[in-house]
Amino acid sequence: MDSRSWKVFLTGGAQGLGKSYMDALLAAGSKVFFVDINATAGESTEKEFTQKYGRDLVKFQAIDCTVVKQFEEAFATAVSFLGYINLMVNNAGLMDESKVEETIRLNYLTVVRGTYIAAKHMRVDRGGKGGRIINISSIAGLQDINLLPVYCSTKHAVRAFTSCLALAPDIQQQGIEYGILCPDPAATSMFLDVDDKKMLYLDTFPREIRDAMTAPVETITKGFMKLLSLDEMNGAILHTSEKAMSFRRMDNVDLGQTWPPAKQDEDNNSG
Numbered sequence: 577m578d579s580r581s582w583k584v585f586l587t588g589g590a591q592g593l594g595k596s597y598m599d600a601l602l603a604a605g606s607k608v609f610f611v612d613i614n615a616t617a618g619e620s621t622e623k624e625f626t627q628k629y630g631r632d633l634v635k636f637q638a639i640d641c642t643v644v645k646q647f648e649e650a651f652a653t654a655v656s657f658l659g660y661i662n663l664m665v666n667n668a669g670l671m672d673e674s675k676v677e678e679t680i681r682l683n684y685l686t687v688v689r690g691t692y693i694a695a696k697h698m699r700v701d702r703g704g705k706g707g708r709i710i711n712i713s714s715i716a717g718l719q720d721i722n723l724l725p726v727y728c729s730t731k732h733a734v735r736a737f738t739s740c741l742a743l744a745p746d747i748q749q750q751g752i753e754y755g756i757l758c759p760d761p762a763a764t765s766m767f768l769d770v771d772d773k774k775m776l777y778l779d780t781f782p783r784e785i786r787d788a789m790t791a792p793v794e795t796i797t798k799g800f801m802k803l804l805s806l807d808e809m810n811g812a813i814l815h816t817s818e819k820a821m822s823f824r825r826m827d828n829v830d831l832g833q834t835w836p837p838a839k840q841d842e843d844n845n846s847g
């Protein structure tokens with residue numbers, strides 16, 4: 577567990593993984609402002625955490641994160657509540673292959689927007705106090721998963737975007753560190769409510785296999801807290817599964833001028 581106390585802005589915290597990250601952050605002494613489009617679930621989570629940790633430590637606002645004005649205004653309200661923000665968690669996400677625009681808008685454009693809003697506030701070289709930005713990608717941001725072409729590409733985009741920011745030449749002056757969490761499938765509504773519109777070729781993915789590879793929410797939260805506990809987090813990509821967690825680096829394999837690749841090259845490149 578990280579010993580620092582954080583002033584946190586988190587998106588999509590009403591339920592699922594975001595709620596669990598907040599629970600761990602609050603238990604470790606942090607103060608959290610969270611937003612979610614689901615007002616009923618958000619208010620219920622706020623009530624639960626207020627009773628558990630105290631009224632001054634957690635605040636919820638119902639917004640649609642894809643609406644830039646709502647996002648900016650909620651961030652400003654969060655700064656008033658917290659004093660400043662030194663941890664931004666872009667967590668809200670959607671997995672539904674039948675909703676192409678909505679998925680790209682929430683999973684990618686909104687993460688870009690949220691990252692820039694937080695970075696503007698945090699940058700030490702522009703009068704801020706510095707901080708960390710953790711963007712939630714997925715195993716689908718590390719591998720090509722044929723069941724989820726749209727979702728998968730948004731998670732690759734989140735991972736690539738965040739890695740690019742971590743490589744900025746003025747990163748030290750910014751005083752910001754960028755990290756990426758890549759969870760395996762986890763037992764949230766995203767997993768429990770999956771159907772053959774949300775995921776392609778679902779019939780090729782038997783229920784027993786799905787269940788066997790799905791991690792408890794607590795396991796993914798341990799990964800989140802591990803990432804946050806690093807003395808130097810900038811550029812870290814942490815994959816967290818039911819069995820293990822491991823840091824990742826993206827490699828680009830040169831296959832030469834022959835296509836299709838030899839069987840051995842294909843196998844070496846299949847993750």
Ligand SMILES: NC(=O)C1=CN([C@@H]2O[C@H](COP(=O)(O)OP(=O)(O)OC[C@H]3O[C@@H](n4cnc5c(N)ncnc54)[C@H](O)[C@@H]3O)[C@@H](O)[C@H]2O)C=CC1
Pocket residue numbers: 587588589590591592593594611612613614639640641642667668669670671682712713714715758759760761762763764765766767
């Ligand atoms: N559950 C899983 O297997 C995995 C999830 N992830 C990622 O983790 C993140 C959280 O996922 P879960 O907790 O599983 O999902 P979830 O569906 O349980 O929670 C997502 C939350 O985002 C909120 N949300 C949706 N649209 C919104 C909007 N426009 N504005 C504000 N809030 C909005 C929902 O109301 C919900 O509370 C997502 O980015 C997801 O892609 C990554 C890997 C695995």
Ligand SMILES: CCCCC/C=C\C=C\C(=O)C/C=C\C/C=C\CCCC(=O)O
Pocket residue numbers: 671713714715716719721723724759760761762766767768770785786787789790
């Ligand atoms: C077993 C998963 C079924 C439903 C998953 C629900 C939500 C998952 C969200 C993710 O971000 C995880 C992404 C992909 C999971 C799907 C398949 C994993 C296949 C992994 C592999 O081929 O190695």
